Amino acid sequence: MTQLAEAARRVPLNRDRVLQAAVTLADEVGLESLSMRRLAQELGVVPMALYKHVANKEELLDGMVDTIVGEIDPPVPDAPWKTMVRLRVLSARVALLRHPWARPVIETRTNTTPAVLEYMDSFVGMFLAGGFSEDLTHHVMHALGSRMWGFTQEVFDDSAGKGAKDQPRITAEAQAAMARHMEESYPNLFRIAVAAAHDEESVVGNGCDDQFEFEFALDLLLDGFERLHQRNWTSHG
Amino acid sequence: MTQLAEAARRVPLNRDRVLQAAVTLADEVGLESLSMRRLAQELGVVPMALYKHVANKEELLDGMVDTIVGEIDPPVPDAPWKTMVRLRVLSARVALLRHPWARPVIETRTNTTPAVLEYMDSFVGMFLAGGFSEDLTHHVMHALGSRMWGFTQEVFDDSAGKGAKDQPRITAEAQAAMARHMEESYPNLFRIAVAAAHDEESVVGNGCDDQFEFEFALDLLLDGFERLHQRNWTSHG
DNA sequence: ACCTGAACACCGTTCAAGT
DNA sequence: ACCTGAACACCGTTCAAGT
Numbered sequence: 379m380t381q382l383a384e385a386a387r388r389v390p391l392n393r394d395r396v397l398q399a400a401v402t403l404a405d406e407v408g409l410e411s412l413s414m415r416r417l418a419q420e421l422g423v424v425p426m427a428l429y430k431h432v433a434n435k436e437e438l439l440d441g442m443v444d445t446i447v448g449e450i451d452p453p454v455p456d457a458p459w460k461t462m463v464r465l466r467v468l469s470a471r472v473a474l475l476r477h478p479w480a481r482p483v484i485e486t487r488t489n490t491t492p493a494v495l496e497y498m499d500s501f502v503g504m505f506l507a508g509g510f511s512e513d514l515t516h517h518v519m520h521a522l523g524s525r526m527w528g529f530t531q532e533v534f535d536d537s538a539g540k541g542a543k544d545q546p547r548i549t550a551e552a553q554a555a556m557a558r559h560m561e562e563s564y565p566n567l568f569r570i571a572v573a574a575a576h577d578e579e580s581v582v583g584n585g586c587d588d589q590f591e592f593e594f595a596l597d598l599l600l601d602g603f604e605r606l607h608q609r610n611w612t613s614h615g
Numbered sequence: 616m617t618q619l620a621e622a623a624r625r626v627p628l629n630r631d632r633v634l635q636a637a638v639t640l641a642d643e644v645g646l647e648s649l650s651m652r653r654l655a656q657e658l659g660v661v662p663m664a665l666y667k668h669v670a671n672k673e674e675l676l677d678g679m680v681d682t683i684v685g686e687i688d689p690p691v692p693d694a695p696w697k698t699m700v701r702l703r704v705l706s707a708r709v710a711l712l713r714h715p716w717a718r719p720v721i722e723t724r725t726n727t728t729p730a731v732l733e734y735m736d737s738f739v740g741m742f743l744a745g746g747f748s749e750d751l752t753h754h755v756m757h758a759l760g761s762r763m764w765g766f767t768q769e770v771f772d773d774s775a776g777k778g779a780k781d782q783p784r785i786t787a788e789a790q791a792a793m794a795r796h797m798e799e800s801y802p803n804l805f806r807i808a809v810a811a812a813h814d815e816e817s818v819v820g821n822g823c824d825d826q827f828e829f830e831f832a833l834d835l836l837l838d839g840f841e842r843l844h845q846r847n848w849t850s851h852g
Numbered sequence: 853a854c855c856t857g858a859a860c861a862c863c864g865t866t867c868a869a870g871t
Numbered sequence: 872a873c874c875t876g877a878a879c880a881c882c883g884t885t886c887a888a889g890t
Contacts, residue, residue, distance in 0.1 A: 414864060425864085426875055435864065485722055485768055495801050498770065502803035512810030519807070520823070521832035524768040531722055531761040533735065564732050566739035570756070573749030577851060586757070590850070595758035598839040599832075606835075613827070614814060651883060662883085663856055672883065 391423060393431045397441040401477065404442065409479035414438070439483050444493040446480050449473040453500060459508025460600055463501065467596060471528025481529050501526060505603075513612050518603050525596060532588065628660060630668040634678040638714065641679065646716035651675070676720050681730040683717050686710040690737060696745025697837055700738065704833060708765025718766050738763060747840075750849050755840050762833060769825065 399421050404412045414435055418425040432438045451469040453462050474480050487494075501522070505515040524530070561568045574586070636658050641649045651672055655662040669675045688706040690699050711717050724731075738759070742752040761767070798805045811823070 413862085415862085424875060426866095429865080430874090482723060486719060492800070495804065499801040499804045502807055506803055506806065512807045513814070516807045516811050517828060517831050519770070520767075520828035521835055523770055523832065526770060530757075533756070533760055533763060563729070564736040566743055567732065567736045569743065570739055570749045570753045574753050577750070591754060591757035594754050594850075595760065595836075598758055598843075599835060602835040602839050613831075650881085652881085661856060663885095666884080667855090 391421065391427060391431060393441070396421070396428060396431045396438070397445050400438055400442050401445050404479040405477060409482060412479070436489070440487060440489055440491050443480070443484055443487060444491050446473055446477055447493045447497050449476070450497070453504065459504050459510070460604065462504045462508075464596065464600060466501070466504075467522075467526060467528050468593075469528070470526070471592065474528045481527075484527055485524065498526070508607075510603075510607055511610075511612065513614075514603075514606060517613060518606075521599060521603070525599070528592075530592060530595065532586075532591075628658065628664060628668060630678070633658070633665060633668045633675070634682050637675055637679050638682050641716045642714055646719060649716070673726070677724060677726055677728050680717070680721055680724060681728050683710055683714055684730045684734050686713070687734070690741065696741050696747070697841060699741045699745075701833065701837060703738070703741075704763060704765050705830075706765075707763070708829065711765045718764075721764055722761065735763070742840075745844075747844055748847075748849065750851075751840075751843060754850060755843075758836060758840070762836070765829075767829060767832065769823075769828075 396417075400412065400417055403417055403420055407416075414428055415425050417438075418428050421427075428438075432441065450473050451466070453466050457465070490498075498519070502515055502519060505518060506512070510518065519526075557568075560571075633654075637649065637654055640654055640657055644653075651665055652662045654675075655665050658665075665675075669678065687710045688703070690703050694702070727735075735756070739752055739756060742755060743749070747755065756763075794805075797808070
């Protein structure tokens with residue numbers, strides 16, 4: 379009886395519910411805490427029950443990526459290729475930024491699911507529709523690379539700035555000592571850090587506008603693509 | 616006595632030996648099989664012994680990256696910035712390709728070790744020595760991003776081609792059916808795949824020269840950097 | 853003071869035993 | 872035929888007990 383009631387209350391598990399729960403759980407507790415066991419527990423289900431809807435953890439992660447792909451806006455219609463590509467990449471960026479776990483997961487995928495292939499196909503379509511040759515489109519897609527997903531690995535670690543909230547306030551002397559050490563050991567990094575800090579009134583190593591940097595590199599590439607296209611560039615001679 | 620002999624035979628463990636062994640083990644068995652326990656076993660040591668030389672697994676991975684950085688050639692002297700940057704990136708690429716586990720490891724590092732900072736500093740130095748402003752150098756470094764390591768995520772999966780060796784020979788009909796499905800579902804991808812297969816006599820989806828693609832994107836960026844530099848580009852107005 | 857075996861708190865996945 | 876508890880073969884790391 380109680381069991382019956384529970385069974386009725388419990389929405390029957392399906393692939394979509396599993397994936398949705400996985401996305402939400404990863405959003406909340408982070409990728410490193412997303413385990414099959416924990417996910418099962420969250421769904422009020424025995425771990426083994428998940429394996430009915432997902433072959434293994436890898437397939438779960440594949441499915442989670444597909445869910446994110448579904449959150450990316452479709453291409454804006456009736457725009458020149460450059461605008462279309464640009465906007466779609468930036469839309470992907472918005473979706474990806476909502477789910478911090480997505481970047482590392484995408485980077486480690488080895489299977490390309492139909493949803494991901496479809497996403498890539500739409501980019502290829504934008505270039506071809508813009509008059510790009512198949513040859514140029516091919517290489518341009520490679521050059522775009524994972525930037526297609528709206529991210530690039532941030533090599534300057536501003537996670538230091540991110541964690542700064544709960545870091546104890548640092549003494550002025552300690553800060554000066556750190557700066558001195560940096561100037562000695564990494565003189566060139568020091569120079570550009572100082573220059574950046576001067577422009578925006580911000581602390582050393584914390585003055586990077588990720589969005590600006592992303593668009594800077596994206597536009598550099600798009601301009602490069604445009605130039606090659608105008609020149610009728612080909613890879614063979 | 617036997618114990619004494621063993622102790623004498625056994626080179627005393629130190630950080631370097633641990634890191635070297637970890638690199639070798641990862642090369643041999645892959646990243647997913649590199650565990651503290653397995654590494655200890657390989658060194659003929661109880662797992663806990665590793666924790667004397669490395670705080671935890673994260674620090675082990677940091678150290679492994681440092682080892683790779685040490686394998687990258689120093690900058691070639693007396694060359695224009697573009698050549699210097701280009702050659703150093705390609706040298707990094709050679710080192711990284713020797714260690715397939717390095718890309719994912721670098722991508723997931725959150726700590727920047729001194730060795731990595733030094734590596735970054737040398738790139739900044741090349742741009743500054745080439746007459747780039749601090750401002751432009753800053754953004755250019757961001758745009759270079761993880762390409763500085765000589766890799767980019769390959770979004771076209773040619774791991775299919777890699778695993779093809781042990782895949783059973785596929786019938787002509789199956790291949791045709793696959794092509795038909797691809798043409799229907801991903802018409803644009805199909806177009807560029809066919810064009811690429813036509814150029815080089817290669818199978819669909821297997822005809823990408825990674826090295827060419829890498830240099831294509833790298834040069835596109837370097838040319839873009841050069842153009843901005845010549846224009847005295849600045850980020851503020 | 854140093855070293856380490858055993859233990860803790862987890863994993864993903866298999867499988868045989870139950871309904 | 873379906874479902875699942877227990878078990879397997881691992882993890883990284885802690886800690887107290889031994890030398």
